[in-house]
Amino acid sequence: MILTVTLNTALDLTYRVPALKPHASHRVTEVTERPGGKGVNVARVLAALGHEVTVTGFAGGGTGHAVRAALAGQARLVDALLPVAGATRRTLAVVDEHTGDTTQLNEPGPLISPAEWRAFQEAYEDLLAGVSAVALCGSLPPGVPVGAYAGLVRSARAAGVPVLLDTSGEPLRRAVAARPDLIKPNADELAELTGSYEPLRATQDARRRGARAVASLGAEGLLAVTAEGRWRAAPPARVRGNPTGAGDSAVAGLLSGLAERLPWPDRLARAVALSAATVLAPVAGEFDRAAYEEVLARVTVLPEAGSAA
């Protein structure tokens, strides 16, 4: 069993409109909704790969009800979300059918009370007892202390559970010091943490701050720096398509590899293949299984120069 934590779950809405014009009135031609938040997306990919996965975090209100109702229909996925008084946020992607571009509007999320946060911490410790790896994903809803992930990383390490952290800003900065097994910042998040856009320098700095390994996904593939070595993993060709969810799929690949204690090159190959198969899928955030199998067989994982990281 793998555990993913999504403190700020979401009901992800997508509206299609013929053309988005500020200050005009629009008839939405198509509405789709699905459960979201990074950890929920990661869990969906893991379940599709055949892993048993438990989803925890908070859910509340009518939107939370819709999230839970949709999760209830997913095989191999256990809903361990905690009910809260506030309502789960919505995220809205408005797709302009003329240009194909997307405009994103994200609600901040419900206000979590101190009692709700304490209840979550207790439930989380109980869940850690039965899992092979945990991922802590996404933004913090209002009311959750900025050092929240640092505490959750410490609990996972105390329980002997490998922990992957995928967040940004101050919550990332605080939690890195608690020594997560792996962080997965993109180039912007890594620069925000370390002040550097130079991959080698930024990655080394992130490890000096406490992260035991760093994997950063960019357009060319994945650069990973770990205690065992340093690698660059890339798909056979540059993939074109919709990058929505590619990062979450990469987390799913890394996390399943962490849970199975695979060698690093195998973890990275899985992450890159899943990420590419997500970009190639016709539906945003889904992954194409045939593309995954095909890319996985052809991913290149090469040691980086100066591999004594």
Add this chain to the structure above:
Amino acid sequence: MILTVTLNTALDLTYRVPALKPHASHRVTEVTERPGGKGVNVARVLAALGHEVTVTGFAGGGTGHAVRAALAGQARLVDALLPVAGATRRTLAVVDEHTGDTTQLNEPGPLISPAEWRAFQEAYEDLLAGVSAVALCGSLPPGVPVGAYAGLVRSARAAGVPVLLDTSGEPLRRAVAARPDLIKPNADELAELTGSYEPLRATQDARRRGARAVASLGAEGLLAVTAEGRWRAAPPARVRGNPTGAGDSAVAGLLSGLAERLPWPDRLARAVALSAATVLAPVAGEFDRAAYEEVLARVTVLPEAGSAA
């Protein structure tokens, strides 16, 4: 008891964003939600004025649940919405805090099955037995036949209940022939129905098509053409503010006057004062009671030339 019909109820969401930029990602700074759809808005104004009012139409899904939960807290308002399998639509107003402008995105609404539509017609006939007036308001959700309002107008007339119709397009065109007591098209809706933007010509044409009276609200006030005469009602000064909901407030004024069988000039004064008090209210769609009382005392209602309409 007054009845309002809202076949396409809505959960009206308002997002405030610092500045709306197409194709960018936005953090929503404030989210508000309230029950909506024209007939629901009309009912809210009537209830605030002290009338007992019943709301009917369709509600479904998590959004429908949110609509009904909010209505349950309103005094003098009876929820007689019919549950349906589909989900009540959302409407989203995105307010740009920098410019103050609003971008509107409206979902189409749930697909209503033939059985659901039949169940509504039966419930509506039962409700008509106990009411002094009925308003049929807004767009039709998918699945409801385009001639729906024509049938509902006929039922009301057969039951001896005065009926006000506030819709547009083909549903308006079809229902006008069923002889509603009053229609309230704006200039665009009237032009769409009659092909003319010339108020006198358009109004006469609308009456010739079947409407027993026509009241059209514009920036200068209300022009009404009825069998008893023709009037123009105007506030004491041009009102500036947020026009959201002003038309629904005017319907509430006309409908309460219809229910009480007030003389036409009194109905029109009430409608204009409520409309102005809505434009002047700090919250979009609400009305300012003090402004209502003040404007009501100072509305001018003058017979229009050629008053043998």
